[in-house]
Amino acid sequence: MAINLEVPKKHRQLIDQAHQVAMNMLRPISRKYDIAEHEYPKELDMLAAMIDGLAESGASEGAGAAGVRRDSSEDDGKVRNGSNLASVTSVAEMCWGDVGLLLSMPRQGLGNSAIASVANDEQLERFAGKWASMAITEPSFGSDSAAISTTAVLDGDEYVINGEKIFVTSGERSDCIVVWATLDKSLGRAAIKSFVVEKDTPGVKVERLEEKLGIRASDTAVITFTDARVPKENLLGSPEINVEQGFAGAMATFDNTRPLVAAMAVGCARAALDLTRDLLKEAGVEVDYDKPANLQSAAAARFLQLEADWEAGRLLTLQAAWMADNRKPNSLEASMAKAKAGRVGSDVTLSCVELCASVGYSETELLEKWARDSKILDIFEGTQQIQQLIIARRLLGLSSAELK
Amino acid sequence: MSLTSNLRPGGKHGVPTSARRDPIGILVAGLSKLAQSDLIDRVGLRKQTEQAVFTVTRSGFKTITQASRTFAKAGKKGKPGVRAAAAPSTGVFDLTPTEDEQMLVDVVGEFATEVVRPAAAEADAACAAPDALLKASLEIGLPILGLPEELGGVSEERSAMAGTLVAEALAKGDMGLAVASLAPGSVATAIGLWGTDAQQQTYLPAFTGDEVPAAALALNEPTVLFDVTSPATTATKAGDGYVLNGRKSQVARGSDAELFVVGASLDGKPVLFLVESSTEGLTIEGDPAMGVRAAGMTTLELKDVKVPADAVLGETDGSTYLECVRLSRLAWCALAVGTGQAVLDYVTPYVKEREAFGEPIANRQSVAFMVANIAIELQAMRLLTYRAAARAAAGKDFSKQVALARKLCADRGMQIGNDGVQLLGGHGYVKEHPVERWYRDLRAVGIMEGTVLV
Numbered sequence: 034m035a036i037n038l039e040v041p042k043k044h045r046q047l048i049d050q051a052h053q054v055a056m057n058m059l060r061p062i063s064r065k066y067d068i069a070e071h072e073y074p075k076e077l078d079m080l081a082a083m084i085d086g087l088a089e090s091g092a093s094e095g096a097g098a099a100g101v102r103r104d105s106s107e108d109d110g111k112v113r114n115g116s117n118l119a120s121v122t123s124v125a126e127m128c129w130g131d132v133g134l135l136l137s138m139p140r141q142g143l144g145n146s147a148i149a150s151v152a153n154d155e156q157l158e159r160f161a162g163k164w165a166s167m168a169i170t171e172p173s174f175g176s177d178s179a180a181i182s183t184t185a186v187l188d189g190d191e192y193v194i195n196g197e198k199i200f201v202t203s204g205e206r207s208d209c210i211v212v213w214a215t216l217d218k219s220l221g222r223a224a225i226k227s228f229v230v231e232k233d234t235p236g237v238k239v240e241r242l243e244e245k246l247g248i249r250a251s252d253t254a255v256i257t258f259t260d261a262r263v264p265k266e267n268l269l270g271s272p273e274i275n276v277e278q279g280f281a282g283a284m285a286t287f288d289n290t291r292p293l294v295a296a297m298a299v300g301c302a303r304a305a306l307d308l309t310r311d312l313l314k315e316a317g318v319e320v321d322y323d324k325p326a327n328l329q330s331a332a333a334a335r336f337l338q339l340e341a342d343w344e345a346g347r348l349l350t351l352q353a354a355w356m357a358d359n360r361k362p363n364s365l366e367a368s369m370a371k372a373k374a375g376r377v378g379s380d381v382t383l384s385c386v387e388l389c390a391s392v393g394y395s396e397t398e399l400l401e402k403w404a405r406d407s408k409i410l411d412i413f414e415g416t417q418q419i420q421q422l423i424i425a426r427r428l429l430g431l432s433s434a435e436l437k
Numbered sequence: 438m439s440l441t442s443n444l445r446p447g448g449k450h451g452v453p454t455s456a457r458r459d460p461i462g463i464l465v466a467g468l469s470k471l472a473q474s475d476l477i478d479r480v481g482l483r484k485q486t487e488q489a490v491f492t493v494t495r496s497g498f499k500t501i502t503q504a505s506r507t508f509a510k511a512g513k514k515g516k517p518g519v520r521a522a523a524a525p526s527t528g529v530f531d532l533t534p535t536e537d538e539q540m541l542v543d544v545v546g547e548f549a550t551e552v553v554r555p556a557a558a559e560a561d562a563a564c565a566a567p568d569a570l571l572k573a574s575l576e577i578g579l580p581i582l583g584l585p586e587e588l589g590g591v592s593e594e595r596s597a598m599a600g601t602l603v604a605e606a607l608a609k610g611d612m613g614l615a616v617a618s619l620a621p622g623s624v625a626t627a628i629g630l631w632g633t634d635a636q637q638q639t640y641l642p643a644f645t646g647d648e649v650p651a652a653a654l655a656l657n658e659p660t661v662l663f664d665v666t667s668p669a670t671t672a673t674k675a676g677d678g679y680v681l682n683g684r685k686s687q688v689a690r691g692s693d694a695e696l697f698v699v700g701a702s703l704d705g706k707p708v709l710f711l712v713e714s715s716t717e718g719l720t721i722e723g724d725p726a727m728g729v730r731a732a733g734m735t736t737l738e739l740k741d742v743k744v745p746a747d748a749v750l751g752e753t754d755g756s757t758y759l760e761c762v763r764l765s766r767l768a769w770c771a772l773a774v775g776t777g778q779a780v781l782d783y784v785t786p787y788v789k790e791r792e793a794f795g796e797p798i799a800n801r802q803s804v805a806f807m808v809a810n811i812a813i814e815l816q817a818m819r820l821l822t823y824r825a826a827a828r829a830a831a832g833k834d835f836s837k838q839v840a841l842a843r844k845l846c847a848d849r850g851m852q853i854g855n856d857g858v859q860l861l862g863g864h865g866y867v868k869e870h871p872v873e874r875w876y877r878d879l880r881a882v883g884i885m886e887g888t889v890l891v
Contacts, residue, residue: 034533034534035524035533035827036531036534036826037529038530038824039528039530039827040530041529042528043528112529322837323666323763323840324666325663327662328662338848341841341842341845344824345820346817349820352820369816372813373813421809421810425799425802425805425808425809426805431789431800431805436802437802
């Protein structure tokens with residue numbers, strides 16, 4: 034044991050691969066699918082096949098959505114650099130390529146993360162190879178997940194699901210949807226469960242696709258469920274309504290997915306920093322890391338600040354993933370990473386546009402696109418404000434009734 | 438000087454040179470002069486203040502009166518000194534300190550809680566660290582922390598990481614006292630890192646013995662927009678040695694120091710020089726600042742100070758100097774993290790106990806989110822600092838990492854100090870609570886160069 038915050042040697046190859054894919058496969062089609070919103074990026078099928086191949090060969094060690102499961106292998110007291118760390122570093126690398134395309138990666142949806150995190154072995158096997166999207170948000174609520182009004186009623190061996198879900202990422206392209214619904218609204222948060230619903234289930238209908246500020250390569254669907262019947266074995270986790278445990282079970286998924294979203298922000302922001310560094314250099318501005326910032330040009334000083342904040346988001350993300358790998362409770366750190374990386378993502382990408390002036394603002398470069406893409410990362414999987422609430426409640430030991 | 442220019446207020450008392458007095462202003466200025474004259478004191482109209490001690494006031498330069506010891510020359514000139522090995526790198530991402538580091542942090546942490554924090558307010562006011570505290574800091578081995586075993590120290594390898602953890606733990610007690618107690622060890626560490634055999638044999642026995650000298654790493658200069666990479670203090674070759682001229686500011690415990698490491702430009706390159714306090718031409722003046730006052734900050738003036746050829750510490754191409762600057766910035770980052778943690782630990786229970794409008798102020802998002810942000814930025818500061826420290830210990834290039842850590846610690850550290858006072862409101866502004874001291878101390882982080890290093 035010794036403090037070391039460098040990316041582990043054993044993940045280097047994986048990260049390099051992801052970088053090559055991002056550079057050679059995602060970047061060339063980045064603008065194309067930003068303009069052609071809702072068009073399916075067919076190039077990704079081949080990429081997904083490659084990723085599956087890598088996963089089977091064991092070479093990837095959990096790149097993508099499969100990587101958030103906490104395996105139960107024995108604890109040998111050694112410090113582990115496992116699949117969580119591998120996931121955040123490779124996801125960041127892919128998002129250096131393109132966030133929208135990463136989100137559109139077949140079989141790497143947020144629903145897959147949920148399944149990988151909480152499904153039992155039988156379910157894992159049954160849903161293997163499926164592309165799963167995640168449906169939580171409804172028209173009447175966003176951050177307040179406990180306000181879910183979509184219902185699931187047990188009828189014989191099946192649950193009958195009714196309701197409307199919005200903001201379903203890859204909602205049209207996925208094979209199935211992990212739907213959050215309540216078994217009994219009067220029992221509050223504890224009654225909220227998630228169900229895997231196959232897309233071809235009668236009563237499931239993609240109503241429309243959203244037109245968005247950014248991540249336009251990723252489809253965002255409105256889906257309605259009208260008496261959609263799913264086998265009761267499709268419920269993820271325990272069917273018991275444990276009022277004591279409350280929402281904890283369902284929310285646990287977020288401890289695993291928040292560092293991934295933080296990693297997306299880290300990757301997207303680095304794309305902007307890398308390009309801006311180049312463009313500033315062409316303009317005659319280079320950062321001197323030893324000379325005091327106030328003695329350099331304002332642009333160099335600004336860049337230094339952006340880089341420092343970016344590094345803060347990155348290291349907080351690595352910390353959260355490292356804790357998950359080493360089975361330390363990390364929901365506080367996961368939220369810290371998401372909060373910092375989320376806001377840094379916006380600040381860095383927007384500032385890079387500003388530093389590069391009309392070159393940054395123009396569609397000729399990708400800087401303006403990254404400034405649009407990054408915004409969602411401070412919103413989904415818990416907004417900046419929700420992360421702060423989580424952090425504050427935990428630090429101050431306050432309940433959600435005390436700190437509203 | 439003409440009458441009109443005499444009436445101009447600009448250029449002194451912090452008034453910009455462009456300022457002009459109107460008739461009322463001239464009247465007020467006259468009243469002010471009268472109020473400052475000791476006439477009213479002689480007639481007993483004003484309560485006499487205590488006589489200020491040397492370090493609290495700027496009372497003009499004095500020669501160093503501290504009975505300076507003579508460092509008996511020893512060792513072989515020109516022979517390279519003993520160097521600590523780089524810490525081995527496992528290649529595993531890990532946030533766990535080694536067992537030795539953890540033990541050290543536990544001991545220092547207890548010292549910070551039991552001894553440092555209770556002494557902080559008084560030391561801040563007195564601009565001096567209590568002798569007993571400094572003695573105790575010797576007992577826990579602070580001066581030899583950065584020295585390899587062969588030189589009488591405790592570390593088996595390069596100790597930048599351990600030094601960082603220790604500085605953090607101490608500053609959680611108090612930043613000023615942390616600087617006061619780390620300053621001698623910083624000079625010892627510097628000699629361990631860059632000294633020749635002769636320099637190590639001459640100076641280090643004093644630091645590993647019982648009577649550890651006060652010593653100071655003097656890099657700062659009293660210049661607006663100071664650029665540490667090109668000091669205005671000069672070294673010129675003269676005969677076999679060098680002559681130093683210039684002024685160094687924010688020199689910790691300068692009035693007690695027996696040994697200085699001074700940064701100066703030699704042929705256009707920044708170079709470190711070892712200067713014993715008994716050398717002729719050195720004068721010192723108390724220079725208390727906004728914060729870090731317990732460190733007894735002084736300005737050191739060097740006037741035609743002659744030092745021998747072997748006073749040069751390390752390389753003359755600027756590389757040693759630059760590494761010293763980086764390691765010093767790293768130490769200041771660690772201090773910022775420690776003080777930032779003190780703020781977080783203090784405001785957390787406070788906002789839960791303090792009530793307004795019938796409930797704890799912590800129940801308000803505007804208050805709670807400030808606490809959340811302190812925690813987020815503080816942990817980020819810590820991680821950036823640790824990354825730079827671990828790289829330094831492993832002998833890797835850490836110039837960029839330490840620059841990023843310094844930027845974050847300067848910006849966010851100050852924000853934490855500012856928010857700490859704000860969260861306590863009026864109570865934060867008075868000395869009954871320590872947050873106003875932390876506010877003053879945290880301003881130092883983006884400014885300080887030298888003084889301490891890890």
